[in-house]
Every structure is written in C-alpha cells, then in structure tokens.
Amino acid sequence: MKKRLSILLAVCMLAGALAGCGASKEESAAGEATTTEENAGEEETEAPVFVTIASGVDIGDMNPHLANAAIFAQNYVYEGLVVYEDGGIQPGLAETWDISEDGLTYTFHLRENAMYSDGTALTAENVVKNFDAIFAANLYGYMGAAAYMDHYTAVDEHTFEIVLTEPYAPVLHDLAAVRPFRMLGDAGFMEDGSTDQGIKEIVGTGPWMLTDYVENEYATFEQNPYYWGEAPKIDGFTLKVFTDGQTAVSALEAGEIDMIYDMYESQLMSVDTYNSLVDAGYNSFISEPVLTRALTLNSQVEPLNDFNVRKALILALDRESIVQSVFGGLEEMAQSYYWPGTMDCNVGLKGYSYNVEEANKLLDEDGWVLEDGKEYRTKDGKELAVTFYYDASNVVQTSFAQICQSEVKKIGMNMKIMGEEYSANISRIYSGEFEIGYTVSWGDPYDPHSTLAAMATVGGSAEYFALASMENFDDFAAKVAAAPKAVDAEERQALYKEIMQAIEDEYSIIPISYQTNRAITQTNISGVTFGLSNIMPLNELTVE
Amino acid sequence: MRKYIIKQILMIIPTLLIVSIVAFGMIRMLPADAVETYMLANHLEMTDENIAMVEEKFGLHEPVVTQYFSWVSAVLHLDFGESYTSNQEVADMLWKAFKATAQLAGAAMLWIVVLTPVLGIFSAKKPNGWMDGFTRMFCLMGTAIPTFVLGFFMIRLFGVQLKILPVSGKESWMNYIMPSFALSLAHISSFVQMLRNEMLENKKGAFTLYANARGIKEGVVFRTHILKNSMLPVVNTVGISIGRLIAGTVVIENVFSWPGLGQLITKAILARDYPVIQAYILLIAIVFICANLIADLLSAWVDPRIRLGEKG
Numbered sequence: 001m002k003k004r005l006s007i008l009l010a011v012c013m014l015a016g017a018l019a020g021c022g023a024s025k026e027e028s029a030a031g032e033a034t035t036t037e038e039n040a041g042e043e044e045t046e047a048p049v050f051v052t053i054a055s056g057v058d059i060g061d062m063n064p065h066l067a068n069a070a071i072f073a074q075n076y077v078y079e080g081l082v083v084y085e086d087g088g089i090q091p092g093l094a095e096t097w098d099i100s101e102d103g104l105t106y107t108f109h110l111r112e113n114a115m116y117s118d119g120t121a122l123t124a125e126n127v128v129k130n131f132d133a134i135f136a137a138n139l140y141g142y143m144g145a146a147a148y149m150d151h152y153t154a155v156d157e158h159t160f161e162i163v164l165t166e167p168y169a170p171v172l173h174d175l176a177a178v179r180p181f182r183m184l185g186d187a188g189f190m191e192d193g194s195t196d197q198g199i200k201e202i203v204g205t206g207p208w209m210l211t212d213y214v215e216n217e218y219a220t221f222e223q224n225p226y227y228w229g230e231a232p233k234i235d236g237f238t239l240k241v242f243t244d245g246q247t248a249v250s251a252l253e254a255g256e257i258d259m260i261y262d263m264y265e266s267q268l269m270s271v272d273t274y275n276s277l278v279d280a281g282y283n284s285f286i287s288e289p290v291l292t293r294a295l296t297l298n299s300q301v302e303p304l305n306d307f308n309v310r311k312a313l314i315l316a317l318d319r320e321s322i323v324q325s326v327f328g329g330l331e332e333m334a335q336s337y338y339w340p341g342t343m344d345c346n347v348g349l350k351g352y353s354y355n356v357e358e359a360n361k362l363l364d365e366d367g368w369v370l371e372d373g374k375e376y377r378t379k380d381g382k383e384l385a386v387t388f389y390y391d392a393s394n395v396v397q398t399s400f401a402q403i404c405q406s407e408v409k410k411i412g413m414n415m416k417i418m419g420e421e422y423s424a425n426i427s428r429i430y431s432g433e434f435e436i437g438y439t440v441s442w443g444d445p446y447d448p449h450s451t452l453a454a455m456a457t458v459g460g461s462a463e464y465f466a467l468a469s470m471e472n473f474d475d476f477a478a479k480v481a482a483a484p485k486a487v488d489a490e491e492r493q494a495l496y497k498e499i500m501q502a503i504e505d506e507y508s509i510i511p512i513s514y515q516t517n518r519a520i521t522q523t524n525i526s527g528v529t530f531g532l533s534n535i536m537p538l539n540e541l542t543v544e
Numbered sequence: 545m546r547k548y549i550i551k552q553i554l555m556i557i558p559t560l561l562i563v564s565i566v567a568f569g570m571i572r573m574l575p576a577d578a579v580e581t582y583m584l585a586n587h588l589e590m591t592d593e594n595i596a597m598v599e600e601k602f603g604l605h606e607p608v609v610t611q612y613f614s615w616v617s618a619v620l621h622l623d624f625g626e627s628y629t630s631n632q633e634v635a636d637m638l639w640k641a642f643k644a645t646a647q648l649a650g651a652a653m654l655w656i657v658v659l660t661p662v663l664g665i666f667s668a669k670k671p672n673g674w675m676d677g678f679t680r681m682f683c684l685m686g687t688a689i690p691t692f693v694l695g696f697f698m699i700r701l702f703g704v705q706l707k708i709l710p711v712s713g714k715e716s717w718m719n720y721i722m723p724s725f726a727l728s729l730a731h732i733s734s735f736v737q738m739l740r741n742e743m744l745e746n747k748k749g750a751f752t753l754y755a756n757a758r759g760i761k762e763g764v765v766f767r768t769h770i771l772k773n774s775m776l777p778v779v780n781t782v783g784i785s786i787g788r789l790i791a792g793t794v795v796i797e798n799v800f801s802w803p804g805l806g807q808l809i810t811k812a813i814l815a816r817d818y819p820v821i822q823a824y825i826l827l828i829a830i831v832f833i834c835a836n837l838i839a840d841l842l843s844a845w846v847d848p849r850i851r852l853g854e855k856g
Contacts, residue, residue, distance in 0.1 A: 061630055067587075068631065139588065141589065142587050142588070197631065214803075216807060218713070241803070243799075244799050246699075247711060247800065250699045251711040254711045256713075421575070423576040424575035426576070426581075426584050427580045427581065428575070430584055460590075
C-alpha cells in the first residue's frame with residue numbers, strides 16, 4: 001500500500017513539475033502581449049500583432065439586423081450608410097448624400113471601393129436587399145427612420161435613395177445606429193432573402209471579420225483585407241468572455257489579457273477596481289459622457305403626484321456628493337437629462353440645486369408636519385414615504401438607493417429601498433408600478449429624439465410615468481413629435497429648448513451623472529478610443 | 545437487484561412528469577414574463593398588437609394547459625424548441641453546456657476519487673497523529689470556505705502571484721485544475737470525514753479483532769477488512785454526489801467563466817427564456833435520477849450482499 005502510494009505521489013509531483021514548465025512557457029507568450037511567430041516563407045519579419053480583450057458578454061449570433069448580438073461586436077463587422085462620430089453624422093458606406101429641399105428624399109452616393117470581406121462589392125441593390133430584410137422583420141417601429149419610411153430604391157449601381165412620408169431630421173441618426181440599418185453581404189441572406197430567422201454567413205464591409213468563435217468562450221477577429229478605409233494598427237484581437245469582473249482583473253494582472261474595456265453592454269470593473277488598477281500603474285482611459293444616469297419619480301402615484309413633494313425630494317439630494325462618493329471623480333454630475341454635448345441639447349438649462357432649507361419649507365407649506373420625537377413627516381395621519389425599486393445585482397443602483405435613503409431622511413421623508421432581480425425590476429419600471437426607479441438615457445445616436453419619443457409614448461419608457469401628469473402633456477407630446485420634423489435648424493432648436501425646459505420644470509426626472517466608458521490596458525498599449533455608449537472601436541489601438 | 549433497477553427506471557416516468565408540471569408552472573409565476581422581457585430587450589412598444597405578435601411567435605397565446613401538452617408532446621419527440629433569445633435549438637445549447645459542465649464535474653470527481661481514500665487512510669491510520677490533524681484541518685477548511693472564495697483565492701495565488709496556472713479559458717487540461725478542485729473540495733471534505741469515522745468504527749469491529757487474533761498481517765487486515773467495509777457507504781454517497789456536482793456548478797462557473805449549465809441557466813432565467821429553463825430542469829432531474837441509480841449500482845458492485853441479496 002505504502003509503495004503504491006509513494007509511486008502515486010511521485011507521479012503526481014512529476015506531473016506537477018511538468019505542468020509548471022508548460023505554464024511558464026505559455027505565460028511568457030501571453031505576457032508579451034500577444035505576438036506570435038509568423039510562418040516561415042513570409043518575407044516580412046514583422047510578426048502579426050494580436051490583442052486579447054476581456055468581454056463581459058458573448059458576441060451572440062452576429063446577425064446585423066436583430067438584437068441577439070452584442071452591439072459592439074456587430075459594429076466591428078457591419079457598417080451603415082453613415083456613422084455617428086465626433087458629435088455628428090459622418091460618411092460611412094455613403095461617401096456623400098443629398099437631401100431634397102422638402103426634407104423627404106435622401107440620396108446616398110455609395111463608396112465605389114467598398115467591398116465585403118468575401119470580396120464582393122457593395123452595390124445599391126445589396127443595400128435594397130438589406131432594407132427589405134429589415135422591414136420584413138418589422139421590429140424597429142420605434143425608430144423614426146422605419147416609421148416614416150415611404151419607399152427606397154436603387155437608382156443606379158452606386159446610388160441609393162430613400163423617400164420619407166414626412167420630413168424627419170434625425171433619419172441619419174437612425175441610419176447611423178449600430179442596428180438595424182447595417183449592411184450584410186449577399187452571401188449572408190437566407191434563400192428567401194430574409195434575415196430574421198438567422199443568417200448564413202457573417203460578411204460585412206467593416207474593418208474586422210470574425211475568424212474564430214466558440215460560443216461563451218472567445219471570439220477572434222482579424223482585419224478584413226478588403227476594407228475600404230485605413231487599415232487598423234493591429235492585425236486582430238480576441239474577445240475572451242468573463243462572467244466575473246474580479247476574474248477578468250486577475251487575468252489582466254496575470255498577463256493573460258491586454259485590456260478591459262467597460263461600456264454599456266460589458267461592465268467588468270467597479271469604480272474601486274478601476275482606481276486600484278490605475279494606482280497599480282496600468283494605462284487608463286476615460287471617455288466623454290456617453291449617456292445619463294437618472295432617477296425617475298413616478299408622478300402618477302401618491303405622494304409623488306404632489307409637485308411640492310417631488311421638488312422637496314430633489315432639493316434634498318446633494319447630488320454633487322452622491323456622484324463623488326459613488327464614482328470618485330470618474331463621472332461628472334449631471335445637470336440635465338441630456339448631456340449638453342448631445343445634438344440639439346445645449347439649450348442652457350439651469351439644473352436643480354441642493355437646498356435642504358427650501359425643501360423643508362416646501363413640505364411645511366404643503367402640510368407635511370414633523371411632530372416632536374418623530375423621524376418622518378405626516379399629513380392627515382399618513383407618513384411621508386416613498387419606495388425606491390432597484391436592480392439588486394447592480395452596484396451603482398444599490399449605492400444610489402442607500403445614499404438617497406439617508407439624504408431624504410434630513411427632510412423627514414421615509415425612503416424605503418427595495419432590491420429586486422434584474423428582469424423583474426425592469427418590467428416593474430416600464431409598467432409604471434414604481435415610485436422611484438433608476439433609468440438611463442440611450443446615448444448617441446438615439447438622444448434626444450428617440451428617447452423623447454419614448455417618453456411621450458404610453459409605457460414607452462419609465463420617464464413617461466414621470467411626465468404623464470404634466471398639465472399639458474398632449475402639447476408636450478406634440479412638440480416631441482414636431483421637433484425632429486422641423487426642417488429649419490433654428491426652429492428645431494427652439495422646440496427642443498421648450499421640451500427640455502418643460503421636463504426640467506416638472507421636477508420628476510433627476511439627472512445624477514453622465515456615464516462614461518472606461519478602459520484599463522497593459523502598459524505597452526496605447527491609442528484606446530471611444531465612441532457610442534455601446535461600442536469599442538479598436539482601429540487606433542497600438543501595441544509597442 | 546435487477547427488479548430494483550427496473551423499478552427505478554420505471555419511476556423516472558412519473559418523476560419527470562411531476563417535475564415537468566412544476567417547472568412549467570413555476571417559471572410562469574416569476575415576476576416579469578417572457579413576452580414583457582423580450583419586448584423590453586428589443587425596445588418594442590407595449591401595444592396590444594406587439595404583445596400579440598410576440599405571444600404568437602413564442603406560442604404563448606394559447607391557454608397554459610394547451611401550451612403544456614404541446615410542449616410535452618414535442619419533448620417526447622426530443623424537440624425542446626428554440627430559445628427565445630437566440631433562435632438556437634434548445635437541445636444544442638443544453639448539450640454544449642452540459643458537456644462543459646460534465647467535463648468540469650468529471651475532473652472534480654477525479655479529485656474526489658483520488659483524494660478521498662488517500663486522506664481518509666492517512667487520518668485513520670493513526671488517529672490524532674499529525675496526519676490526522678492535517679486532514680481534519682483540511683476538511684474543516686474545505687467545508688467552511690465558500691466555493692467562490694476558494695476559487696478567487698486560488699486564482700490570486702496560482703494565477704496572479706505564482707503564475708503557474710491559467711486564470712481563464714478552457715483550452716488545456718491546466719484550465720481544469722483550479723475550478724475542478726474548488727468544486728470538489730467541499731465534497732472531499734465530507735467524504736473524508738465519513739471514511740475516517742467508518743474506518744475507526746470498523747477498527748473496533750469484532751471481525752477486525754478476530755482477524756488480528758488469527759495472526760493476519762496488519763496491512764492485510766487493514767485492506768481487506770477495514771478499508772473495504774468502510775468504503776461501502778462512501779461509494780454510495782460519492783455516486784449520489786454526481787447530481788450535486790452537475791447541478792451545483794453555477795457559482796464556480798461564474799468565477800471561472802466556464803461556459804456550462806450554470807451560466808446557461810443564469811442567463812436563461814434573466815431573459816425568461818422558458819424553453820431553456822424547462823429543458824434544464826428536466827435535464828437536472830434526469831441527472832439526479834441517474835446519479836442515484838449509479839450510486840446503487842456501485843454499492844452493489846462493491847458489496848456482494850446487496851448484489852446477491854435477492855437470491856440469499
């Protein structure tokens with residue numbers, strides 16, 4: 001027995017030693033970020049540069065027209081006619097475009113050198129085929145570009161035209177969104193030309209093409225050799241799926257991955273983690289604001305249907321300190337629901353102030369009395385109490401709930417906080433069965449027109465329940481519908497100003513902070529850039 | 545024994561029937577239903593028209609009883625339907641995830657099968673000796689430390705500090721070491737304690753006394769009388785633990801980003817992906833039934849008294 005045991009032990013130790021060697025070799029390969037030897041016979045001695053990036057989500061089915069794929073991954077492969085970059089609409093697959101004077105006809109002149117990754121050329125016919133499939137799927141009615149589309153045609157091989165039923169200025173914004181108006185190569189369509197039941201091949205015109213993929217494990221992208229634009233600086237990259245942020249950070253520290261890039265869809269680093277990695281000397285990058293975090297007060301239910309109660313609640317929140325304590329300087333306090341840098345949103349709103357005295361005065365005047373020895377105010381025997389429903393798995397929401405609870409106690413308001421499962425919370429908020437809830441704006445290119453439209457639609461968003469009790473809600477909704485149709489830019493700006501002022505005057509949506517995207521990389525990586533809230537552009541990324 | 549096995553196999557049918565009804569009903573009682581969750585994920589406006597469209601797409605427009613029977617009849621034809629969120633066949637998704645989990649559970653089982661007897665024998669040879677002390681400490685820690693804490697601790701130590709094991713991925717056998725060990729430790733701890741107690745008990749048994757009296761060598765007595773008798777209940781429990789290993793991987797799969805059943809079901813529940821959840825519950829029920837069967841067969845194999853019971 002002893003003999004056998006000792007043999008077993010010896011074998012185990014040997015195996016362990018061998019494993020150690022194997023690991024250190026692999027390790028050093030990974031540690032050097034990613035350079036692998038090129039096959040012999042290649043004249044260039046430069047080895048291809050690959051980067052490994054942690055991703056919190058799997059890339060999904062990579063169908064450009066549906067919502068089953070990660071947006072940032074769709075964005076690598078598929079392109080639209082235009083893109084939203086640097087605060088405005090820029091050429092995409094359409095090099096130029098003309099807009100008719102009545103604002104109804106948009107004529108796009110496609111790039112003649114745009115090619116799909118299978119070597120086929122982009123044509124207007126192909127664009128029509130994509131639009132056919134998107135409209136057949138009938139999933140995007142909430143987008144003006146779909147709702148106001150009259151018809152579209154291929155004028156010639158490289159000219160594509162859409163005609164709207166009514167003028168709708170943000171149509172280009174909708175076309176710039178990552179889905180659904182992105183182009184799939186002919187080889188990707190099913191026999192009947194549809195895409196809503198799946199696609200046959202992943203072929204796009206974008207800078208990257210998917211070359212290796214194991215669901216829920218990793219996805220490798222390499223340069224599309226036919227890409228029309230300037231080639232990215234790295235040869236390819238692998239997105240490795242991590243279901244836990246701490247593990248992703250450990251993998252970064254172990255040198256197995258080169259970058260963690262947090263955006264709307266994939267969030268692996270808490271604020272503390274990010275700061276500790278910055279302190280540890282890794283390279284760090286922060287984007288401009290991408291969307292707005294807000295608290296929504298349901299003005300349809302008691303006691304929040306009382307304007308003074310809402311106003312007092314808002315005045316009692318020291319948002320500056322809240323944002324500082326939750327984000328430690330990584331996010332800026334939001335003064336308005338839309339970041340002033342968003343198109344049409346720099347309308348000079350005043351924002352809400354912090355004034356406990358005034359809040360107390362409002363409640364006093366309103367008849368909410370704080371009796372001696374009591375913690376909370378009452379009115380007609382009813383306690384001043386509200387409930388904040390939040391997603392308990394979300395650290396930011398949990399912090400908001402806890403801090404707000406202690407903040408409003410100062411004015412004798414009892415804020416109960418109720419953490420729930422994610423889906424249950426979302427569904428509660430969208431069906432109006434809440435008093436206070438956490439929401440975010442959708443970011444570019446949807447802000448402000450698409451989010452406003454959702455606010456003006458029954459049950460279209462949580463904010464609807466905040467605004468619906470507005471005295472002249474129909475008038476507000478009419479302005480929301482009219483603003484994007486205003487062909488004249490000044491007229492449009494004036495309408496948006498009125499709309500946003502009306503929202504602010506309602507005291508029912510509390511902007512908290514402007515969310516940013518953040519990245520941490522190994523020290524040999526630079527050129528990290530940002531874009532929309534849910535994309536991760538890698539064209540400029542370089543490895544030294 | 546054969547009768548018993550046949551009876552067990554026949555019991556699968558009513559068990560699965562009950563499980564399927566409970567599973568079907570329970571997930572429909574969750575707050576936020578599949579239609580709502582799908583519409584929110586796709587930014588679909590909550591109009592009656594849209595709701596009807598999605599309900600029909602998922603076959604949820606029919607009465608629940610009708611839904612249940614059409615699901616059961618499809619399942620009998622081994623058709624588990626399509627996922628609501630990804631247009632994939634549920635059977636494929638489940639099979640892929642099951643393979644990953646089974647590999648992990650298999651590796652954990654290897655740790656269990658190797659370490660349990662080694663540690664058990666170590667500690668029972670000289671009770672209260674230093675090896676026994678070590679083993680008892682090991683078992684105490686194994687039972688007390690939560691799996692995810694152990695997982696993170698190992699990642700920090702072996703992955704980040706010593707850099708001898710990979711933190712992520714599942715490409716090589718090295719990737720299996722940490723998650724499978726973390727998964728197995730709690731099991732090993734309880735099995736070792738069980739084995740140790742059994743052995744100490746058997747050491748005091750009359751048959752051991754006789755064997756010693758007959759002058760049989762100590763080692764032989766240990767192997768044939770003490771160890772063999774002590775293994776029996778342990779083998780049975782180890783067999784039953786297969787079910788717990790497969791169904792209990794949710795936490796460790798999340799820590800190690802393992803693409804198995806734990807991850808699949810977490811996502812499916814968040815998305816209210818009914819076909820996936822239903823099929824998962826059925827699968828786990830089958831796994832538990834099979835694990836119990838295997839445990840019984842193992843016991844019979846180790847212990848002739850059970851095997852020959854009916855003839856005797």
